[in-house]
Amino acid sequence: MVRFLLVSNLSHSSMLLRKVNVFARGYKRLISPRAPDGAKRVKISYGPYLLPAGGMTTRLLRGGKAPCSNCYITGMEAGLEYQDGSIANIDTGSWLHHMVMTQGTNGVVFASGNERTPMRLNDVGKYGIRTMGNQPIGAMIELMSEGTQTRNVMLTMEFEYLDNAAAQALGYKNIDMKWQDVGTPPAREGVYSFKTRPSPVLRSGKLIFADGHEHDAGTHMNVYVNNKVVCKSTMLYGRRPGYTSAMGAGHADKRDGAMGMHISDASVCKDFGTVKTGDRIHVEAFYDTNAYPLMMHKGKPEALMGISRIYIAYDGMM
Ligand SMILES: [Cu+2]
The missing domain is CATH 2.60.120 (Jelly Rolls)
Structure with a gap:
């Protein structure tokens, strides 16, 4: 405000x-060192996805690895990488045009464009996306190439989370x-x-x-x-x-x-x-x-x- x-x-x-x-x-990008309340951080790569030179492609991720089970997801940030782990972005012709992420019964939980905006829910209070049991990750991923080479790219997700049972999760709200x-x-x-x-x-x-x-x-x-x-x-x-x-x-x-x-x-x-x-x-x-x-x-x-x-x-x- x-x-x-x-x-x-x-x-x-x-x-x-x-x-x-x-x-x-x-x-605050999620790469900044302080995750509130000692939230754990994990980076998960999904793919690879073939991105044809100069093309546009939509890929569906189903049953993707979740960052945690019985937990609160408190932060998320999307990224795009080549298979050697280097960042895939506009300067090398690869766009994370957009992606929409679902998680099991929670439905749509996140989305990102190529700007890859990080989200932290628990730096203004005890909030997170509550995950009951193990809820797999799904995504609709739209990729765009302005490059001259066909490349394999990985969607990366940086997650921050707190286990439900952790002392720091006391008082957290969905x-x-x-x-x-x-x-x-x-x-x-x-x-x-x-x-x-x-x-x-x-x-x-x-x-x-x-x-x-x-x-x-x-x-x-x-x-x-x-x-x-x-x-x-x-x-x-x-x-x-x-x-x-x-x-x-x-x-x-x-x-x-x-x-x-x-x-x-x-x-x-x-x-x-x-x-x-x-x-x-x-x-x-x-x-x-x-x-x-x-x-x-x-x-x-x-x-x-x-x-x-x-x-x-x-x-x-x-
Ligand atoms: Cu878009």
Whole structure:
């Protein structure tokens, strides 16, 4: 909440600077050393998946290894690697275009775009995704190649978790996710936005975590409760190594200030308010092709997206 207000009250030029600071303060990659409450960390690789040169491929993961059983999953971060363990990203032609992750009876628990936004649920309180017994991991994985070589890639998942029986898990609560998605509208030039239809929350609770996922030319996503903005997720371009197209890849464009930069980060909101039974949540995805060029594949703009995952700790959930 505070983070959003800081951004919205500044003029455009200082806003750009502020975005970087907001990003630096509000953002902890899971590779950072401190997992709250002594949560254990495990990295699991799924695959390999064949990614044809210049192609687009969708793969389904079924019955994937779970990080833990009878536990709370408190953190998740997706990645993409080549089989030698090196990072597969835009600079070498491989995109984790997007993935949606399910876990057994918990249903959809996570999603990621190529920006690979990390999620930690327990740095603002004792929250996690409760896993009863052993619940296998499933995923829909969409991969894109802008490279000239066919490669094998692995989907990697960094998990943080607490065993139910661990002393540190005392007082932990299960968390639920509300999925908000504008679909896949066709790309076009200009300044425009897409909204979801407001959807009521069935119980009162706390808003613990939200992020946004857009494709290139996306500027930000808002989350609204009863038409009031409660979270703004800003898209940041080329802020980390790997997020700039290789020279000659054909995506250089003057509009993003430096050649060939793509979305590398999306800011997140944490502990950003409460909801009451019947409150209506919707999201809006904003695009501006004057600010950033569209994502291209085989010379054509890719369809757009606007997804927010809103993690809510409902009152009375254990
Ligand atoms: Cu996407």
